Amino acid sequence: MNTEYKWLCCFVLIMFVVVCVMLRTDETKAAGVYTGICFLVGATLSGTAGYLGMLVATASNVRTTVACHTSILSGLNVAFRSGAVMSLCVVGFGLLGMTIMQLIFQGDRDALHPPAFEYLSGFGFGASSIALFARVAGGIFTKAADVGADLVGKVDAGIPEDSPNNPAAIADNVGDNVGDVAGMGADLFESYVGSLIAAGSLADSNQQVALAYWIAGFGVLCSLVGIFYVMKRQLDDTAELEDLLWTIRYGIFISGGLVICFSILCCHLMFESTTAWNNFGCIVVGLVAGIVIGLFTEYCTSYDYTPTIDIDKAAPTGGATVIIKGLGVGMLSVVIPTLSVVVAILACNEFSGQYGIALAAVGMLSTLSITLATDAYGPVADNAGGIAEMSGEEFPDFARDRTDALDALGNTTAATGKGFAIGSAVLTSAGLIAAFTEQAIGTTPAGNLLFPVDLTQPVVIAGVLIGACMPFIFAALTMLSVGSSAQSIIVEVTRQFKLYPELRTEEIQAPKIVDGETLPNHGRCIAICTSSAIKEMLIPGVLAVFAPAVVGFLLGTFGLTGMLVGALTSGFMLAVSMANAGGAWDNAKKLREKNGKSKVKDARAALADGKITQEMFDAVDAAYHKLHEATVTGDTVGDPFKDTSGPALNILIKLMSVVSLVIAPVMKDMDDPTGLTEEGTLWACVVFLAALILTLGAMMYFNKVTPAAPETVDDLVVAYSAVQQAVAAGGVVAAEEGAGAGAGVDAADVTVEAETKAAAAE
Amino acid sequence: MAQPLVMVALDNLTAFESALVAIIGGVLALSVAGLFSVQLKAYNNGSKKFRSTTGWKRPLPTAADPESGAPPSAFWTKDCASWSEEQKADFQYGAPNGLKISNIVQYVCAATLSELNRALILVSISAGMALALS
Numbered sequence: 001m002n003t004e005y006k007w008l009c010c011f012v013l014i015m016f017v018v019v020c021v022m023l024r025t026d027e028t029k030a031a032g033v034y035t036g037i038c039f040l041v042g043a044t045l046s047g048t049a050g051y052l053g054m055l056v057a058t059a060s061n062v063r064t065t066v067a068c069h070t071s072i073l074s075g076l077n078v079a080f081r082s083g084a085v086m087s088l089c090v091v092g093f094g095l096l097g098m099t100i101m102q103l104i105f106q107g108d109r110d111a112l113h114p115p116a117f118e119y120l121s122g123f124g125f126g127a128s129s130i131a132l133f134a135r136v137a138g139g140i141f142t143k144a145a146d147v148g149a150d151l152v153g154k155v156d157a158g159i160p161e162d163s164p165n166n167p168a169a170i171a172d173n174v175g176d177n178v179g180d181v182a183g184m185g186a187d188l189f190e191s192y193v194g195s196l197i198a199a200g201s202l203a204d205s206n207q208q209v210a211l212a213y214w215i216a217g218f219g220v221l222c223s224l225v226g227i228f229y230v231m232k233r234q235l236d237d238t239a240e241l242e243d244l245l246w247t248i249r250y251g252i253f254i255s256g257g258l259v260i261c262f263s264i265l266c267c268h269l270m271f272e273s274t275t276a277w278n279n280f281g282c283i284v285v286g287l288v289a290g291i292v293i294g295l296f297t298e299y300c301t302s303y304d305y306t307p308t309i310d311i312d313k314a315a316p317t318g319g320a321t322v323i324i325k326g327l328g329v330g331m332l333s334v335v336i337p338t339l340s341v342v343v344a345i346l347a348c349n350e351f352s353g354q355y356g357i358a359l360a361a362v363g364m365l366s367t368l369s370i371t372l373a374t375d376a377y378g379p380v381a382d383n384a385g386g387i388a389e390m391s392g393e394e395f396p397d398f399a400r401d402r403t404d405a406l407d408a409l410g411n412t413t414a415a416t417g418k419g420f421a422i423g424s425a426v427l428t429s430a431g432l433i434a435a436f437t438e439q440a441i442g443t444t445p446a447g448n449l450l451f452p453v454d455l456t457q458p459v460v461i462a463g464v465l466i467g468a469c470m471p472f473i474f475a476a477l478t479m480l481s482v483g484s485s486a487q488s489i490i491v492e493v494t495r496q497f498k499l500y501p502e503l504r505t506e507e508i509q510a511p512k513i514v515d516g517e518t519l520p521n522h523g524r525c526i527a528i529c530t531s532s533a534i535k536e537m538l539i540p541g542v543l544a545v546f547a548p549a550v551v552g553f554l555l556g557t558f559g560l561t562g563m564l565v566g567a568l569t570s571g572f573m574l575a576v577s578m579a580n581a582g583g584a585w586d587n588a589k590k591l592r593e594k595n596g597k598s599k600v601k602d603a604r605a606a607l608a609d610g611k612i613t614q615e616m617f618d619a620v621d622a623a624y625h626k627l628h629e630a631t632v633t634g635d636t637v638g639d640p641f642k643d644t645s646g647p648a649l650n651i652l653i654k655l656m657s658v659v660s661l662v663i664a665p666v667m668k669d670m671d672d673p674t675g676l677t678e679e680g681t682l683w684a685c686v687v688f689l690a691a692l693i694l695t696l697g698a699m700m701y702f703n704k705v706t707p708a709a710p711e712t713v714d715d716l717v718v719a720y721s722a723v724q725q726a727v728a729a730g731g732v733v734a735a736e737e738g739a740g741a742g743a744g745v746d747a748a749d750v751t752v753e754a755e756t757k758a759a760a761a762e
Numbered sequence: 763m764a765q766p767l768v769m770v771a772l773d774n775l776t777a778f779e780s781a782l783v784a785i786i787g788g789v790l791a792l793s794v795a796g797l798f799s800v801q802l803k804a805y806n807n808g809s810k811k812f813r814s815t816t817g818w819k820r821p822l823p824t825a826a827d828p829e830s831g832a833p834p835s836a837f838w839t840k841d842c843a844s845w846s847e848e849q850k851a852d853f854q855y856g857a858p859n860g861l862k863i864s865n866i867v868q869y870v871c872a873a874t875l876s877e878l879n880r881a882l883i884l885v886s887i888s889a890g891m892a893l894a895l896s
Contacts, residue, residue, distance in 0.1 A: 051875060056799055058868035062860040063805045066812040078805060081798045088795035095788030099781035106777045116777075134875075141874065170863070174870045182875060210780035217787030224794060369791060383867065391859035522866075530874050 035122035035662065038101050042126025045093040046189045050134055050182035053086030053376060057181045061173075061383035065395055068384065068402035075406050076244060077231050079384065083377030084227050087369045090185050091220055094192045098123060099213065102200075117200040118439065121661040124190065124197045124432075128655040129545065131186035135651050136478060136540055138183035139644030141533040142175025143482045145525065147639055148489025155632055157497065157504040162386035165503040167496045167520040168489050171529050173386045176379040179643060180414070184421070187651055188365075188372050191424045192216075194654055195361035198431030201661070202355040202438065207270040208279075212362045214270075215283060218262040219255075219366030226255030226370040244409050248374050255367040256287050263363070278351040279359060285351075286360030286427065287367070289344040290420055293337045294371075297419030300333040301583030302412055303591035307333070311588040312631060319633030322588065326634050330581025330641075334573050337419065341426050341572070354438075358431030364424050375417030378410025392508050408590065415583040418647060422575045425650035426568065432657035433564045439664035440557045453561050463559035466551060467566025467656075471574045474540050474652050475645040481536030482640040488528045496520055544652050548659045557667045560660055568653050575649035582642025585634035592631040596624040809861050810852040819854040 060082035068075035101123055105116045149168035153159050162169050199212035230251035263283045267276040300307050307329045314321040348356035385403035388395040441449050453460060500519040502509050511518050552560035603620040606612045660667075806812045813819075823837040837858060845853070852858075 051872075052795075054871050054875065055868065056802060058864065058871050060802050061867065062809045062857060062864035063802060065860055066806050066809045066857060069812060078802065081802060085795045085798045085802070088791040088798070092788045092791030092795060095784045095791070099784045099788065103777055103781060170866060170870065173863075173867050174874060177867065177871045178874050182871075206775045206780060210775050213781055213784035217783035217785075220787035220791045224790070383864075387860045387863050390863050391857060394857045394859050526870055526874075530877050533874075534877055 034105055034119040038105075038119050038122035039126040041097055041101055042123035042193065043130050044126070045097045046127040046130040046186050047134075049086075049089045049093045049189055050130070050185040052089050053185045054177050054182045056082050056085040057376065057380050058177055058383070060380050062387050064380055064384035064406070065388045065391075065399060065403060068388070068399045068406070069395060072244075072402040072405060073234075075381070075384065075402055076247075076409075079377045079380040079406060079410075080227075080230055080248075080373060082380045083373040083375070084369070086181060086185050086376040087223075087372035088220075090189045090372060091192065091216075091223075091369045094127075094189055094196075095213075095216060095220070098193055098196055117197060117435075118665060120197050120200065121435075121658060121664075124194050124658040125655075125662045127186070127190040127193055128651065128658050129541075131183075131190040132544055132648070132651045132655050133537055133541055134186040135179070135183040136644070136648050137533040137537040138175070138179030139640070139648055140478065140481045140485055140536050141529045142172075142179035143640045143644050144485030144489055144532055145171035145175045145529050146643075147482070147486040147636055148493060148525070150632070151486075151636065152490050152493040152497065155629065159504065159506055160389055162389035163506070163508065164390040164392075165505070165509050165520060167493050167503075167522055168525040169386065169390065170522040171489070171525040173383050174526060175529065176382050180379040181376055183647070184375055184417070185372070187421060187647065188368060188424075190651065190654055190658075191361075191421065191428050192365050192368055194428040194432060194658060195358060195365050195424070197658075197661075198358035198428060198435050199355065199362050201435035202353075202358050202431065204355065208355055211266060211270055211279060212359060214266045215259070215263060215359075215362055215366050218266070219259055220369055222255045222258035222262065223367050223369030225258060226251035226367070227373060229254055230370075241405060241409055244405075245412060248409075248413060252291075252367065252370055252374070255370045256291065259287060259363070259366045260284060275352075278356070281351045282348040282356040282359040283363035283366075285344050285347050286363030289340045289360065289427075290364035290371075290423055292340045293419045293423040294416040296333070296336040296340075297580060297583070298412065298416050300329060300580045301415040301587055303587040303594070308584045308587045308591060311584055311634065312591045315588075315592060315627040315630040317630075319630045322585070322630050322634035323637055326581045326585045326588070326638060329584045330577040330579075333580035334576045337423060337576050338573070341423060344427065345430060354431070354434040357427060357434065361424060361427035361431055364420075364427060371417060371420055374413040375421075378407070378414040381406035381410045390508075411583075411586065411590070415579070415587075415642075418579045418583070418642065419576070421647065422572065422579065422650055425575075425654050426572050429564075429568050429653045429657045432654070432661055433561070433568065436564070436657065436660045436664050437557075437561055439661065440560075440667040442668065451558075453558050455562075457558060459555050459559045460562035463551060463555055463562025463564075464566035466547075467563035467568075468570040470543070470547060470563075470567045470656070471571035471649050471652060474543065475574060475578065475649060477536075477540045477543075478645045478648055479640050481532065482644050485529060485532035485536065488532065489525055492525055492528060496524075540648070544655050545659060548656045549663055552660065552663060552667055560667070564657055564660055567656055571649045571653040575646050575653075578641040578646035578649070580642075582638035582640075582646060585631075585638030586642065589628070589631040589635040592628050596628055600624050807852075809864075810856040810858075812857060813855040820858075822850060822853065 060078060064075050064079045064082070067078040098120065101120055102116050105119050145168050149166050149172045150161065153163065153166035153168065154161050157166075159165055162172070196212055196216060200209050203209040203212070230247055233247050233250075260283075263280050267280040267283075270276070271279060299305050302308060303312070311322055311325045311329060314325045344360050345357055348360045350356075352359060381403060385400065385407050388400040388403050437449060437453065441451055441453075443449055455461070455464075496519050497504050499514045499517075500509070500512055502512075503520055509520075511520070513519075548560060548563065551563045555563070600621055603612065603617050607614065607617040821835070823835045823839075823842050824832075825838055825843070826832065826834040837853070
């Protein structure tokens with residue numbers, strides 16, 4: 001804890017100084033300091049919320065396993081309560097941090113004077129920076145461990161997913177908490193405060209600012225009602241997955257319904273009839289858009305519906321067709337979320353202008369306490385299953401079955417939560433972009449921009465193109481990071497399996513000392529994941545933080561606006577398609593396991609009864625494994641899609657918007673808001689050229705020296721060289737057998753075997 | 763009649779009054795989060811004990827026996843020799859493996875987040891340099 005706070009303090013202090021210096025102008029010398037203080041508080045609260053949530057989640061996992069020993073409802077109760085701690089911390093710290101900072105900087109001026117929200121953009125920046133690193137690094141960590149553990153342990157060795165024999169099992173459990181609890185919490189903390197900042201910045205009156213705060217405040221109360229409903233609903237122990245799912249859905253619907261009731265009250269107390277209904281309409285549109293996006297995400301990713309079933313049906317033709325189908329499903333799944341957001345933006349703009357868009361985001365996030373709880377409970381249930389598996393005799397099989405059921409429920413709610421997070425990020429970013437243009441360009445008394453952004457201007461088009469490119473660069477960097485980190489884990493797990501071959505069995509093995517090393521060595525896998533995550537997060541992080549500042553100072557306010565719009569557009573599409581494709585692949589694999597395992601079980605029973613022959617059973621078993629392998633390929637590709645790159649894009653688009661809002665006062669002081677001067681054009685070209693060269697250099701450097709790129713063995717080359725050796729030795733039979741063995745994974749064994757046979761033939 | 767009067771009152775909202783509902787909401791959220799945390803911490807005595815004391819019980823760990831040459835059992839540590847009756851019951855009827863794994867996961871998670879924060883400093887220094895240049 002001491003180390004944690006020491007490094008956190010260093011980071012926020014340095015950024016505090018940076019923000020203070022950057023925003024220090026002659027007119028408002030204190031502006032930089034105020035914004036810097038807000039940054040400091042935002043970063044600290046975001047980090048604290050994620051950290052507390054992670055502590056509670058990791059303490060609750062074993063308690064959930066224990067509770068499942070009693071009943072599945074007890075398990076749900078403990079895990080959901082743990083998720084609720086995370087969500088309530090996020091909401092509580094967000095609301096208190098925002099309001100206290102605002103009251104401090106309000107001073108003696110008029111109530112809710114706009115500059116308070118200029119400073120509060122620093123609060124959002126602080127939250128965003130922590131969110132970005134937690135999400136990106138957490139995503140890389142969790143997927144490197146997950147992919148590595150699955151490929152070598154589950155697919156190759158055939159041992160259970162969470163077997164303690166697998167050296168990457170603990171890293172996998174740790175990754176769930178770092179990525180899905182701390183990362184998701186920081187992500188939604190940012191969205192939550194971002195929506196309030198956008199609404200406050202765009203508000204024209206005290207009532208408009210108050211409405212956003214009141215909706216958020218009452219939203220906590222409404223969500224608590226929903227949370228208690230979920231925890232107190234009586235279900236017997238034979239409850240199906242669908243019953244549990246509906247329990248959570250009812251909780252969310254109850255909370256949403258109550259928010260609507262309170263919204264009517266608040267709007268009609270604060271505004272006259274027409275304005276009240278308009279604002280109320282924005283809140284309802286936001287809430288409904290969030291629910292529609294969540295439900296459609298569930299449709300695309302749940303194995304009860306056509307898209308995922310279709311992916312599973314592609315398994316007989318191999319992994320490639322599974323991947324093609326999944327990509328198609330992911331791309332097609334952007335339609336409904338896009339239309340929902342389009343309708344929300346247009347309707348809210350019609351109701352209450354740009355403030356209405358920000359208010360819709362506030363409405364969507366008003367029930368965050370319960371929606372985040374349903375999301376954060378998933379990793380707890382997942383870890384609970386892992387602990388039941390690793391604890392050996394301590395927990396009976398039925399406890400493991402119950403944790404598996406809770407885990408399956410968590411997967412479904414997590415997919416819905418991701419859709420919700422993306423939708424809220426887009427609405428929040430739209431509000432922040434509107435606030436940025438108002439602050440950086442200025443408005444007429446009628447509320448219109450002094451200089452409207454013209455899309456036909458080259459500088460705007462250049463900005464749009466750069467912005468549209470950013471999510472792809474960001475996603476590529478994170479995907480490559482997961483790939484190289486997972487390779488390192490695969491090599492490490494394979495190494496340990498070779499040193500201690502008994503680890504490849506289902507029976508739990510006692511630790512054993514081999515060559516002075518205690519195996520299985522879980523610590524090495526954790527160390528590999530940690531170092532990879534930290535190293536790999538730096539470039540994407542730097543890119544996201546600096547790109548708006550660099551583009552803004554080179555291409556002016558118009559160019560930066562274009563960049564934000566471009567990033568929002570392509571980032572939204574990419575995030576939705578990646579998250580949904582990944583979720584669909586994951587559940588297609590689960591569907592195959594669900595159907596296939598029962599068939600194998602039936603066949604085994606028939607074999608035991610003597611109704612079928614061993615050959616018939618083997619045919620069923622082999623067919624299942626072939627189909628399962630195809631869906632596992634899809635799931636492995638989809639892992640970084642849905643848990644690393646997709647979710648991180650939410651933060652990218654929000655972070656770039658909020659950084660722009662922070663530098664808006666400086667942008668306003670620039671001589672030419674329409675873009676480049678002649679001298680500026682030259683500098684822009686020089687800087688972009690330098691960026692290009694630096695990027696290429698960095699890519700070459702990291703490809704060359706990264707320790708995460710392991711020495712992998714090409715089985716075909718090894719097997720073929722064994723064939724050549726055997727042929728040279730005159731052993732034709734040995735050569736043929738050596739070539740056949742090339743399809744296996746254990747390349748070193750193939751070499752040894754071929755050499756032995758060649759020697760025998762001699 | 764009541765509505766216009768309330769509207770007039772709300773027309774003169776101060777910053778504190780506007781933020782009051784959010785402050786109450788924030789305090790409420792943190793209070794319930796605290797309550798849940800305490801409940802979770804107390805749940806089943808930290809999972810030390812969850813089985814029925816009349817059911818199967820785990821054998822207590824034993825030290826190495828020099829006479830027979832038997833090695834120490836899996837959970838044996840020096841502390842085991844001085845366990846109280848309650849500690850013995852926790853071990854016999856509880857989930858020491860599960861708790862141990864949970865503690866390891868928690869420790870590693872905290873250490874990982876700490877490492878991440880350390881890396882943030884590098885980024886912040888880069889940020890300072892770049893902004894100073896701009």
